[in-house]
Amino acid sequence: MSAGHHDVSYLAPKETLFKTVWSWVYTIDHKKIGVMYLCAVLAMFFLGGVFALLLRMELWEPTKTTVEGVTGTFLPTVNTADGQQITVNNMYNRMFSLHGTIMVFLFIIPSIPAALGNIFLPIMLGAKDVAFPRLNLMSWYTYVFGGVFALYSLIAGGVETGWTFYTPYSTTTNWGNVTSMVLAAFILGFSSIFTGMNFIVTVHKLRVPGMGWFDMPLFVWAVYATAIIQVLATPVLGITLLMVVFERLFHIGIFDPALGGDPVLFQHFFWFYSHPAVYIMILPGFGIISEILAVHCRKRLFGYRAIAFSSIAIAAISFLVWGHHMFTSETAVANVVFSALTFLVAIPTAIKVFNWVATMYKSSISWTTPMLYAAAFLFCFTIGGLTGPPLATLATDIHLHDTYFVVAHFHYVMMGGTVLAFVGGLHHWWPKFTGRMYNENWARLGCILVFIGFNVTFFTQFFMGTLGMPRRYATYVDEFTTWHQVSTVGSWILGIGFLIHLMVFLQSLVAGRKAGANPWGGLTFEWEAASPPIEHNFSHEPVMTHGPYDYDTALPPHCDPKDFPLPDPALVRRVHGAH
Amino acid sequence: MITQFSMLASEIGPQQKFWFRHNASTFGDTIDPIYFYIFWVSAFFFVLLMALMVYFGIVYRRKPGVAPQPSASHNTFLELSWSVIPTILMAVMFYWGFKGYIGTRIAPADAETIYVTGQKWFWTLEYPGGVTTKDNERIADVDVPVFAVPTDRPVNFIMTSTDVIHSFYMPAFRTKRDVFPNRYTNLWVKALDQPTHRVVGDTTKGFTVEQIDEKNKGYFLFCAEYCGDQHSQMGGRIIVVDGPSYQNWIQKQSDTSNIDLVTLGKLLWSAKGCNACHSIDGNKNTGPTWKGIWGETHEFQDGSKIKVDLNYIRESILEPAAHVRTGFSNQMVSYAGRVNEREIRSIATFIMSLNDAHTAEAQAEAEAELAEQKALKEAPAAPGTPGTPGTPGTPADGATAPKQ
C-alpha cells in the first residue's frame, strides 16, 4: 500500500496482470472483499434460482405419470453407480433441499451485509476500512471454504433433507451427502460471525469524529442490529450442526429417538438460530429501503429514531420467538408463550412500514429503478409480514403449518422483502461502486417483470396453503393442478425479469455511461467519495456538516443547486424549528 | 387451462371455498372466523398503505426545478396510533387464537381412541379391538388407505411413528399434529354431523361402502412433515360415517376370512403400505418389485442365493434386514406383530400370482383355502375370531410367531 496508490480508484488495475489478480486475492480492502462477496452471492442466487425453476417445472403436473402411462415428468429417473435408483420424488426432494440450503446459507444471509454492507458501511461512517481488515478477508475465505463444501455435497449426490435438517431423518438417511452439506452450513456460520463482529466494532470505534449514534445512516443501524444477531445466534447453530455431524458419524444419539435422544431438542436448537436468522435476512433489507426512500424522495426519513430503535428491538425480541415454528410438535404451554411473543416482534416492523410510507408524504419522488424496487418492496413485504400473524396465531397455524401458506409467507418476506431490497440497493449503489450508470429503462422493465412474476408465482400459493396443500410434495392431488401451473408460469416471468437485470448490469460494466460522484443527490458520506471510491475511500477525512437526511437544508455534495433546489429556509424553520 | 379451471370448479364445488376447503369438523367453526378476522384486519392495513403509497407516488413525483415542501419528520400522535392500534388488534388475534387452540388440544373424555402409526410412507389406524383398515382408494397415482371417522362421538388419535417424524394432517378437519418415534402424541376431532358415506350389509353377506353425496368422496389425509422419498404419497382418505355405519365399518375391516388369499394379499399390499416401496408391475422402486419373482432364485448382498418361496417371503416380512437383494439398501422395518400368519400367507400367494408361470397355481391355492375357511366358519365348534382364523398348520397366534 504505497502512498502513490492512495488517490487511485480501488478498481484500477495494477502494473501487471499478476499484481492485479493478487491485489484482489490478497486484499484487505473492504470494497474489494465486498465486491468478491457480491459476485459470489449473485452466482449462488442464480444457482438457487435455477433449482427453483426446475422444481417449479416438476410441479407442473400432479403425479409422476404423464400422458398414456409414460413415467417420469420433467426430472429424470437416474440410476447411480451402485445401482440405486433415484426416483422422480427423490430428484424433487433434492431440488427443494438444495434450493433452500443454497438460498439461505450461501445467498441470503451473506447477501446484503457481507456484500453491500462491506462496501458501504465503512464509507457511510467516514472510515477508511472496517475495524479488522484481515478478519474480513478471513471471513471471505471461510465463506469460500464453506461454499466448496456445499458444492462438493451438491456434486457428490446432493441432499434431500430440506434446509431444516430435521432429525432423525437427516441423521439416518443414506441418500446424498448430508454430512458435507451440514459441515458447509457450519463453516459458513463462522464466516457470518466474523463479519458480524467486525461490523459491530467498526460501528463503535470508527465513526468519523462528531458522528453520534443518531447521526448514523439507517442502513448502518440496520446492519449493526443484524450483526448483533449474527454474533449471538450463529454459535448455537454451529454447535447444533456439529452435533448432527457427530450423530451421523458416531451415532451419539443426542437427537436420535432410537437411542433415547430427543429430536424436538434439535428443532429448538435449530430455530433458536434460524428464527433470529430470518431477521438477519430482513434487517439489512430494511436498511436499504430507508436509504433508497430518503435519497430518491429527497426527504428526511419520518421517525428516524423510531426506525433505528425498532431495528434494535427486532434484534432483541427475535431471540424469544423461535418456538412458533414448532406449534405442532411442542406442548400447549410453550406454544402459548411463543405465540404471544411472536406478536411482539411484529410491532416494531409495523412501525417501520408506516414510517416509510409517511416519508413519501410531501416529498419529491424520482421514480428510478431503486425507487420502484422500494415500492415493490413495500407492497410485497407488507403482504409477507401480514401473513405472519395468521401463522403466529395458534388456532390457525395448526392448519397452516407446513403448507404452501408458509412457503408463500416466507417467499414474500425473503424474496419480496430481502431480494427486492437487495436488487434495489444494487441499483442504488451501482454507480457508486462500479463508477458506471446502468440503463434506467431496461432496468425498470426488469423490475416490473420481477414484480409481476413474483406475485403470480407466490400469491397463488396462499390459496393452495389454506386449501391444505402440504409443502415439500413431489406429487399432489389433482385439484391443485391449476394453482401450481399458474405459479410455475409466474416463475418463468420472474426468470425473464432477472435475466434482463443481468443483461443490464453486464451492459453497464462494458459500455455504461460514466457515473458522477453523486448521481441521485444523496447526503450520506458515500456520495461524497468519488465513483468509484479511491483506495482509502476519501482523500480527506469527511466532516459532519449535516445529518444524513437533512434534505431540507443541505445541498448534496458534488451537486448543482439548480438540480436539487432547497425549500424556502423560512418554511423549513417553521416546520422543523431552528436548526 | 380453461377446461382445468372448469374442472376445478365442478370437481371441488362443494369441497372448496375460495380460501378454506369445505369444513368437516367442529374446529372449522372456530378456526375459520379467526383466520378471516386476521385477513380483514390485514386487508384494511394493506389497502390503506398501498393507496397512500400510490397516491403520494403520483402527487409528489419529482418535478424538475421545484423544491419539495418541508414537512414534519415526526408526529407523536400518528406514531403512537400506528403502534398502539396494531398492538391492540394483534392482542385480539393472540387471545382468540389461543382460546381456539386450547379447545383443540384437550380431548373430551368420551372420545373413541384410535391408534395411529406413521411409517415411511403410510399410515396405519388401529380401531378399538385391534382392527386395522384394509380398504384403499387410488388418489394421485397411489393406493392410499381409507379410514372412517364416526359422527356420533369425538375421536382421539394416539399416534406414534416407527422411524422418522411424520405429521398427521387432515385439512378438512383443520388440524394436524406431529408424530414422533419413541413417543406418543395425540390429536382429537369431532366430525360434523354430515356423513359422506354409509356402510351397509352384515357379517355373512359382507359389507359395502356407499358414497352419499356424489360430489363428496370424503376428505384427504396428508403427511405434513417431510419424511423422505415418498413423503408426498403418504396420504389417506377419511370418510365420515354415522354411528351404526361406523360399527359396520369396523366389522368390515376386521373380517377378512371371506376374502381369498390373492385378493387379500393385494389389499394388504396397499393397506399395509408395501406399495410404497414394492411395485407389482416390474418397475424398480425403493424395494424390489414383486412381479415375476416367485420361484426365482436371487442373489443377496451377503453373497447367498435364495429361492423366493413362502419361507423367504415370511422372513422378508418379519426380518427384512436378514437378506437384502443386491442393488438395494434395506429401508424396511420389521412387520412382526402387525401381520398375522394368514396375512403373510396371503401376501406370499399374491406374489405367487404375479409370476405368470404360477398364476394358476396361486388361484387354485387361494380357492382351496377359502373353501377351508368357509367350512371352518360353518362348523359351530370352530374357535377362530375374525381376522385371525388360524389356518390349519400354523399357530393361532401367528402374528407373534417366534423368529427362525
Place this chain on the structure above:
Amino acid sequence: MSTVPAPTLDMDLPPHARHVPQAHWRNAKDEAEAAKLGMWLFLATEILLFSGFFCAYAVFRMMYPGNWHAASSYYLDWRIGFANTIVLLLSSFTVVLAIRGAQTNRNWMIVVNLAITNLCAIFFLVVKLGWEYWPKIQKGELPGANFDYGNAQGSHDHIFLSVYWISTATHGFHVLVGIFVITWAMIKAMNKHYGPKHYTSLENVGLYWHIVDVIWIFLFPLLYLV
C-alpha cells in the same frame, strides 16, 4: 532487565514502544479498544456455543434423572476432574500475573508466567487424554451407539457419555487452541512486543484463557459432581 534504558533513537526503543496503529485507525487508543471489544464479542459467541451443550445437558438430565446420577458417579472420577480444575485455576492466575508483568514492564514475568500457564494447559490435556479418554476408549465407554453395554448403570448411559464426550472434547479443543495462542504470545513477549502501553493482544489471550477456565468451572460440577 527491570528498567528500560533511556531511549535515544526511535530504533533503540523496544518494539512495544514503537507500535504504530494500522492505517485505518485514527489513533492507537481506538485500535486497542476495538481489539478488546472484538474479543468480548468473541467470548460471547463462545459462551453461546457452550450453552448449547448446557441445554442438552439440562434436557437429558430432566429426562433421565436417576440414570444420570448413577452414570456420573460410575464413569467419572471426581478426583481427576478436581485436579484439572485446580490446575486450570492456577493457570488463570498465572495469566493475570503475565499481564501484570506487561503493565509493570517486566518482560521476564510475562514469559515465565505464560510458560507456567502453558505447562498447566498441557498437564490438563495429558490428564484428560491419559487418565480419562484412553481408559474410556478401552472400556468401550463411548458415546451413543458405540457404547459397550457391559457395565451399564442404566438404560441411557450412552446419552450421558455423549454429552460428556462432546462437551469435554470441545472444551479440550479450546485448551489446545489456548496452548497455541499462549505460545504465540510468549514468542511476542520474548521479542519485547509487550510493554506498559501496548499489551492488548496479551490481554486478549488472557481473556480467552479465562473463558476456557470458566467453562470448565461449569462443566466440572455438572458432569463430575451430580
